[in-house]
Amino acid sequence: MESFGSIECFVRSAEGGSFAEAARHLSLTPAAVGKSVAKLEARLGVRLFQRSTRRLTLTEAGKLFLDEVSSSLTTIQNAVANLASAEGRPVGTLKVSMGTVVGCLYIVPLLGEFLKRYPDIIPDWHFDNRQVDLIGQGFDAALGGGFELPQGVVARKLAPAHRVLVASPDYLAAWPAVLQPEDLERCDGILIRSPQTGRVRSWQLTHRNGEHGPLKLKSRMTMSDSQAACIAADQGLGVALVSMPFAVPWLASGKLLRVLPDWYVNDGNISIYYAEHKLLPGKTRVFVDFIIEQFAEQQLGQRFSAI
Template sequence: MTEIGAIPVFVAVADHGGFAAAARHLGLTKSAVSKRIGVLEAHLGTQLFHRSTRSISLTEAGEIYLAHAAQALDAAQDAEDAVAALQGQPVGLLRLSTPMSFGQLHVAPMVAAFLRQYPGIRIDLTMDDKFVDLVEGGIDVALRAGTLPNSALIARKLAPIHSVIVAAPDYLAQSGTPETPEDLLAHSCLHYAYSRDPSEWRLAGPAGDMRVQTSGVLRVNNSEALCTVLLDGLGIGRLPTFIAGAHLTSGRLVRVLPEYRLPEQALYAVFPERKHMPAKVRAFLDFVVERIGHDAPYWDLDAGPL
């Protein structure tokens, strides 16, 4: 009898490059993964992995087995999705990935309402500003902002993302308010590290499109941390309106150079292509679209005219 139950374990070890990483991904112990692979190799009568103290790699037999095992695993997933589509209520574990700040501010507050509406679903929510490989990480849906790279993933646009240049009133009172983009050169401009152009700010305004090479005392890889230091009056920075909106409404931050616009981006829901979309994924997409899938999402209303 084929060791069908070992196929997901074998594929995880091959994909993650080791027993420990596969064990973390599968929620098993390393010894359980190693034992399962040992049983599979004994059943097949051949070694699937070259093992050393520091790494493992597929043998020739392992390469051949992986090609067929991956197809079998995909077919099993398609079968599961097809059956789940026939059921009334979506069920199962939904693995989500979101950027840190957006997840904290806008996804986490939705979770309770979503789970009350779909009690058969459980959520594993990962918030990280770094790029996450959906297939390798077993992610069902990721929310991503910006320009998406070409890939085999399916992307659904949810809403525009606007950014604004902001500062605290105290900073502007002490350092002056820039009247033109060139005035930014004389100010402490704070930067988000994961931007494609952290220090080069592209602006479109009455004088046309222009680029300003800004400088300052801080570069940080988290937008909420950037917002915190801006609120403390450390300088001028760019923030997406989904972070800045509430602070603009309260007056704790004010727009700088409001007649100039920063490049518009978009928020996407991204998910692996499947023959049958899992009901839990469709339920989440519909839920998110209903709440934020608009040309003018609620955080832009807080930010005022853009």
């Protein structure tokens, strides 16, 4: 019988591509992880990794062994986590990645109620608009939109991911009425540059009746942050395209108005992602249920819809 610890070291090394990455995940030293994997290889009588100075690569035997043990390892870990609770309550560190806007404006305000219900959970929340490797980086869950769905990860839809055009009342009053998408070409555009790619993404407008139209804004300036774009738009500097979760408070205050209110950009869905396992850790299960409950109670799906 191989030790649970050695198998875990092997799986985390395979997922992370290095002993150092596995060591960070397991709170061990890279030397300890490497030694544990070497002992496992000696006992099995096969080489599991091809080692180089830059990265570990699984051998054919290693790939077969990983397929056999990885899901079982997670099931065992989840079972242990569910049993190791305080009087049956969910317990442990809850590592979650979430988009900055949705996280700061809508999820963090729920933190007090969540901890009131589950006081033995320790939040470890990361705010980033980039997709994370949910399993490889050891996240329990992630919230966001526009992510590819890797094997072994499931998504529960929370709300539509719509973007809308906004501008200040003063700016709109000073220009001829914008009645059709083609009218945007004469407007000053406050464009959003992706912080990941450095490029300004091209979008297509969708009418509430399903018709499509061009989105061609004359570039007046570019920003890499939606908040900065809204602040610029509030000064009457142009028309900005921002996500609905961020636009909601600006629209509610009247500081910004929708431009072409029958048109929007459909960017998929905002979802909560977690590993696909029959036996989820209690901390993950209650978090997923809590977020779905709160989105329904606060009608965030309707509020985030541009239709």
